[in-house]
Amino acid sequence: MSGGNDVDHKPDELEGREALEEEASEGSLSPSAELEEAMREAAEAVEDRQASRKPKAQEPESEALAAELAEVRAELEGFKDRHLRLQADFENQRKRTLRDRQEAHKFGHENLVKDLLGSVDNLERAIDHAQSSDGGDFEAMLQGVELVRRELLGALGKHGVTAIEAEAQPFDPEVHEAMAQEFDDSVPVGTVVRVFEKGYRIWDRLLRPARVVVSKASEEPAGGSGSGEE
16 A cells, blocks of 8 residues: 555656746746745844844944044144133234333434543533633633534434534425525525534435525526616
């Protein structure tokens, strides 16, 4: 009996296998329900695994962003500190500049004053000498005053102060100031014939103009050249 059953089943198995092979060769083999279930479970498992991996993949990115943010904050703090130092340096420099300017305004002429003190001393000596001699030694007093004048001009010259030439010079409105005019035919018209007050420069800058009298031509007599009139 058993042998007959074996013989009976073999043709059936062969026929089923051949049918499957034929369907497979024709491309119409449909998966079983168990295979579809297994494939679905495998797909879900892959999706679950990918979903579980996303936070782990994002975690290093968050750490990198946090580290970059900390670096930017540290750099910003450095900029703030540098700004405060520069502001403090600027304020100190401003105060020093203001102090130097005030000192220059108060003591900038200190060297000039030192150079003038010797002339003041000599002038006082000349006055004392004139007073002690009851004005009798006028010549000595005059020499003393002349000495003081030369010393004063020398001290001014050391600091770039020079007198402006004016006497017998053509009138120059850049450095001369005309106070009056005089008839003088002995010199060309517009010549300085007298100086009221000397002018001075300091280096190339005008300190004050020379105040002068300028020549002009003599007026013709009334009637002019009327010798030819009848």
